[in-house]
Amino acid sequence: MKVFCGRVNPTTGALDWVEEDEDYDYHQEIARSSYADMLHDKDRNEKYYQGIRAAVKRVKERGEKAIVLDIGTGTGLLSMMAVTAGADYCYAVEVFKPMSEAAVQIVKANGFAGKIKVINKHSKEVTVGPDGDMMQRANILITELFDTELIGEGALPSYEHAQHTLMQERWEAVPHRATVYAQVVESHRLWSWNKLLPLDLDSGRFQPPPEMQSCPGAPSVCDIQLSQLNPCDFKSLSHIMVTCRIDFSQQISSATVSHPMNFSCLASGTAQVVLSWWDIDMDPEGTINCTMKPGWLYPSGHTVPWRDHWMQCVYFLPEEKKVVQRGELCLTAHQDDYSMWFTLQNSGAEENASNERPVCHCGAHIIWNRPRFGELNDQSRIDKYKKALKKILTPSSVCLCVSDGSLLPLLAHSIGAAQVFTLEYSSMSQHLMEKIFQVNNLKEVIPVLQKTPDKVTADDLGDRKVSVLIGEPFFTTSLLPWHNLYFWYSRTALSGVLSKDCTVSPVSASIHILAVEFKDLWRIRSPCGSCEGFDVRIMDEMIKKSLDFRELREAEPHALWEYPCRALSDPINAMTFNFQEAVPGDVMKSEGSVNLVRSGMCHGVVLWMEYQLTEDMRVSTGLLGVSEEEGDCQWYPHSKQGVFFLSSVTELEPSSMKPCTSVNYQLTFSPKHGDIQMNFSSKF
Known part of the structure; x- marks a missing residue:
């Protein structure tokens, strides 16, 4: 069945009516989700498996049957781990219908259909009893309901409900506990993403409106790959502090709560930002730990697990605060059922900040995203x-x-x-x-x-x-x-x-392209046929159903300053648009090849725009520089670039196979539709 969807064309400004399959949006959501990234997260999967085995063992040692409730099962991977670890039965709950259908197929393909029941409901709708979804309450609760902020996907209300209605009086939880960390810093780079700063003009000094400066900002957390932030871009004003610990084996409350943390300031400066991340212990003893800490906190030479589904958090304080070295301060973390926010004051001062979640009242944080603030500054x-x-x-x-x-x-x-x-x-x-x-x-x-x-x-x-x-x-x-x-x-x-x-x-604009090798980003589009010994090929089929005919001819937006990559070619101008003239009626085409000049694995092509402001001045929204030896790329941090992942990774190195020497490209710009169709292929 086909449906027509009305969409505003971002290039032409016109309202387009597009014919789609009725399940297209579902497949797109799965294709663009982090399922592939999670399945490739070896550290996460190993820690979950170890934690599940330990929990099943503890239940068995008490002489009980191991009945598992897996909330947010996704692919069914954790449920299959539980059965493999010796669980007697598992109830796998997944509210997203296409994903639950995939889980049914994956469970069946791996021979677990008799021991795993997939329930396509929200966990709060699951019933227990002879005629219910679950025959009995569970004694092992497994969840992966976490996001970068830990609780942003509704983990606390789901735990609260499950522990009252779906679990036995005594239960095991995997993960067992979570610990949230925070550090107060001064960072002009990060602060420039949150406030419009004064500007010196030829006619005087521009000042932002006072209500914009006093606005607490956007209510949503800023999640980034904090490992890619240079430590020189911030000054630590506090040690890393424990914000809170959540024990998932105890009764959980989703009520709003505050966590005050007193500390002595490490240096004089301006407190602007709170950096935050979390880790989870899979067992009560804390011997199986999975951490989200940024890469610069790992020992030198230690392998840093890469993940894009869980990153780190940047919280902006409601206002800047001047602090002095050894000054006594109190950072308070406020937490409701879905989010966290922070306030800072002198130790011993009466809390005068509202416990309500901050909301933008100036309008700027609703209209402009954080990279736009950075661009304007x-x-x-x-x-x-x-x-x-x-x-x-x-x-x-x-x-x-x-x-x-x-x-x-x-x-x-x-x-x-x-x-x-x-x-x-x-x-x-x-x-x-x-x-x-x-x-x-x-x-x-x-x-x-x-x-x-x-x-x-x-x-x-x-x-x-x-x-x-x-x-x-x-x-x-x-x-x-x-x-x-x-x-x-x-x-x-x-x-x-x-x-x-x-x-x-600008006089004109041009699309530039560059063939690259990604350090890690390639994982989000890499096949995931097996994971921890389980067959999950249905995920590849679902992604390909969406990607093969659409995404492989399209680029995806990514902020590449967060994702290291190496240039395997020199950048080239692939197509130019002359703003001196009106938009033409005829289709514009460009084709050619990008010669690969460095060895490596060619994962894809990056595309960006450069604008010729005058005959001798231009600005780039993409590549800013390439190191001569290794080819490491530096990207403009306030714009997203387009990434076209190649359908098959190509190698440029002496090997038993003939190496790829270039990437062919074809770009077709349709003035009527305002889109660019593209095709890239390896040349050997």
Whole structure:
């Protein structure tokens, strides 16, 4: 059965109706999920298996049958581990129907259908009794309900319910306990992802609105691969502290609770950020431990387990706080049923911060994501735009900016343009920009037009023609780098209000490509035919059902500063878009090959956009540099790049097989649909 889905095209801005299979979204969700990553997480799987065997042994030693409840079974892997370890019966609960169907097939394929019952329900809906889902209560509770924040997937309410209604009076839990850690740091890099910082302009100093500076920020945790953050990017103001311990073998409560931690400050500075992670003990003695600590806490030479399904947390304090060395402070972790947040005050001071979860009240944290804050605060990038605008603006320029939430209008005004307008698609973004302009006494000077480009008329511009059209370009609806070609479509729709000799900046945009070897990221798309001796090939089939015909012709967005990779080729310009002209009617095509110049495993191709601001100035949203010897890549940290994973990994090294020497590419840009079809293949 086919269904039609309405989607706003991020490149053209049009509403497209797309025909899809009715189960397409399910397969997409599975394909883009972390199931493959979890199955490849050898450290996680080994620790779970050891913990499950120990729990089954403890129950058997008490002379009891081992009845297992596995909540959030996913592939059924942990249930199969339990039966292999000697469990008498296992109830595997999975609320996501396509995943539970996969689990049924995987359990059957491995010969466990008689001992594992897959239940397609939320655990809170599971019943016990002769006519229920479970014949009896369980005495071993196995779960993998954790996310980077530990409790963000609803682990606490699920435990609370299960322990009251689905477990016997005495039970074993795997994992047995979790410990959450926190460290207070000063980090201007991280803080720039949370607040809009002041900016020096030619006409004076730009100040963000006070309500933006006092706003507690986005309520969601910032999860990143903290191992890739250079220790030079932060200053430790506290030792690593234990925030809380949760014993899963005891009665769990999901009620809101606070955990105060007193500490003596290690150095003078500005407390801005709390770094946090957790570990889990699989047994009561704590001898089987699985930790999420960042790589720089491991001993030199120690192998650091890589995982993308569990990372580390960055929490932003509600406001910066100046601290002095040896000063006595109290960091309080607040926890509700789904999230955590932190407040900081002097030791002994009365707690005056609200125990309620922080919520953005300035609007900026709703409109802009954290990388966008970082981009707006990127001084080197701002300087490039300043230089470019100084080359193209004159005292008589009528300037129009087309980008979401851009500071370019401020730069253009400070440089001396006669009139500056800016275009915002949403009313929320319009109000935010008007607040920013108002604080800087520019609300009446820089009109904010809340319109789509095709609706802008000469009346909106005071019966004047635009002589300079500018953009970053950046749009909040963009997921992949080339989605920002919406600037080109806007420029085309605005043709009626542009002067004949209108200057457009950027002048052009180009897609650049690079063949790479990933250190770890390749694992998320690597086949997972077996795991810990169990056949899970059905997962590959489900992923391929979605990926073979769609994803293998598409790129995925990834913030590559978090995922180390080596350049196996030199970067090349694969396709250029001329913003001086309107969007053409004909399809644009480009094909060629990327020669591999370094040895390694070619896992895929990275794609990004570069913008030519003027004839001699450009900005990149992707590759910033490559080390000469090893080819290690440095990526722009405030944008995601596109990653096209090759369907088969290719090798460039002397071996028994002929090595790959290049990667062929074909790019086809369809102006009508605003998308880029791509194909990459290895050449031997």
